[in-house]
Amino acid sequence: MTNSLAGSGLPLPTQADSDIIAIVRQLCCNRDKIAELMRYSQVVPVWLLCLAAGVTALFVHRSHRLSIGSAAPIRLWLRIALMMTLTACCGCTGSHNTASQTVRSQDTAFQNAGSENFEARFPFHQQTTYFDFRLQSESPQNARTIRLSDNFVDIVKRDFFNADRGYPIRVFICQDEGKFVRFMHRDLEIQDPSDFGIYLFSKKLLATYEDSGLGTFAHEALHPLVEENLPQRPAWAVEGVPTFFEKFYGYWNGGQLVLYWGFQNPWRIRELGPELTQLDLKRIVSENGRPEQSESKLRMAAMFLWEQGKLRRFLRLVAANNRLGYATYFEAAMGMSMWKITPIWQSYLENIERNRAEMLSLPPSPQARFFEMRQSFRPS
Numbered sequence: 133m134t135n136s137l138a139g140s141g142l143p144l145p146t147q148a149d150s151d152i153i154a155i156v157r158q159l160c161c162n163r164d165k166i167a168e169l170m171r172y173s174q175v176v177p178v179w180l181l182c183l184a185a186g187v188t189a190l191f192v193h194r195s196h197r198l199s200i201g202s203a204a205p206i207r208l209w210l211r212i213a214l215m216m217t218l219t220a221c222c223g224c225t226g227s228h229n230t231a232s233q234t235v236r237s238q239d240t241a242f243q244n245a246g247s248e249n250f251e252a253r254f255p256f257h258q259q260t261t262y263f264d265f266r267l268q269s270e271s272p273q274n275a276r277t278i279r280l281s282d283n284f285v286d287i288v289k290r291d292f293f294n295a296d297r298g299y300p301i302r303v304f305i306c307q308d309e310g311k312f313v314r315f316m317h318r319d320l321e322i323q324d325p326s327d328f329g330i331y332l333f334s335k336k337l338l339a340t341y342e343d344s345g346l347g348t349f350a351h352e353a354l355h356p357l358v359e360e361n362l363p364q365r366p367a368w369a370v371e372g373v374p375t376f377f378e379k380f381y382g383y384w385n386g387g388q389l390v391l392y393w394g395f396q397n398p399w400r401i402r403e404l405g406p407e408l409t410q411l412d413l414k415r416i417v418s419e420n421g422r423p424e425q426s427e428s429k430l431r432m433a434a435m436f437l438w439e440q441g442k443l444r445r446f447l448r449l450v451a452a453n454n455r456l457g458y459a460t461y462f463e464a465a466m467g468m469s470m471w472k473i474t475p476i477w478q479s480y481l482e483n484i485e486r487n488r489a490e491m492l493s494l495p496p497s498p499q500a501r502f503f504e505m506r507q508s509f510r511p512s
């Protein structure tokens with residue numbers, strides 16, 4: 133193989149494991165529904181002839197824990213561990229810019245401290261260009277996430293859509309899963325304990341924990357970017373777009389982050405099961421009625437746009453609020469009506485089905501994966 137990625141002019145790492153730097157990360161986060169309700173109600177004595185009920189809608193997004201495929205060879209996971217170790221080392225050595233030094237919080241309260249007095253449980257504070265991080269510890273994982281954060285947003289802005297609004301994004305990173313679950317229960321009043329991360333629209337904050345992965349962070353960070361910058365987005369894109377960004381490969385080229393997109397998530401393929409080739413695109417991307425709830429189906433629609441070289445066009449049309457006379461943004465992006473898209477979609481699904489075994493396996497070698505990527509990257 134050559135030492136440059138097709139079309140990018142950027143050097144490829146030259147040794148199998150030791151030169152793959154950072155962000156070679158398998159995403160293992162399942163996300164469900166946005167828009168769930170937290171209800172509070174209270175009843176005062178009957179003699180007051182008054183019933184007070186308060187209903188508060190908390191729009192949430194969740195990243196459900198998923199079980200990583202147990203069938204993967206141990207050797208493979210050892211390789212992943214090695215890559216993650218390398219990633220962490222790179223992350224912590226490269227995050228010491230003076231503009232974003234971690235400092236201990238002075239226990240200053242939030243502006244609305246009454247409802248958010250949990251800041252004391254996140255004693256470390258780091259401000260970057262786009263994010264306001266609150267941490268429970270200073271760790272290599274956190275340094276890695278913080279190093280990625282601004283660079284990641286810059287790439288989204290450069291390559292996908294204008295995202296100038298909605299900053300800083302508040303991020304709370306718990307030290308471990310247990311603390312994250314308690315944080316969700318006690319402070320955010322989210323009862324589901326099986327999540328990797330969450331973006332809470334009502335409080336405009338992202339919460340996760342250290343080992344939940346860069347993909348979780350990326351997915352959750354896309355929520356405010358989409359919400360604030362693509363107000364005309366169709367309902368399916370609320371999760372469809374963030375799920376696309378949850379999986380990527382890449383590396384640090386010196387101080388420059390290089391990312392590559394468009395990879396299936398094995399666990400999502402697994403989740404779709406035999407339904408994979410039966411997915412109804414028209415229903416998934418419908419802009420009428422109840423939006424599709426399965427994020428794995430939504431992600432497939434976004435992946436299809438990417439594979440067709442139309443995802444950026446889709447995002448541009450959404451930003452411009454222009455359906456080009458079509459019924460949906462999806463059709464506008466494709467430049468054809470759904471009845472013409474359907475056979476292409478079906479062929480796409482069947483191709484995935486034929487390669488299901490490969491999709492369900494993590495790449496045996498980062499080098500091989502990069503090589504494969506060069507092929508699919510060429511058209512864009």
Ligand SMILES: [Zn+2]
Pocket residue numbers: 163193194351352355370371374375
């Ligand atoms: Zn989400």
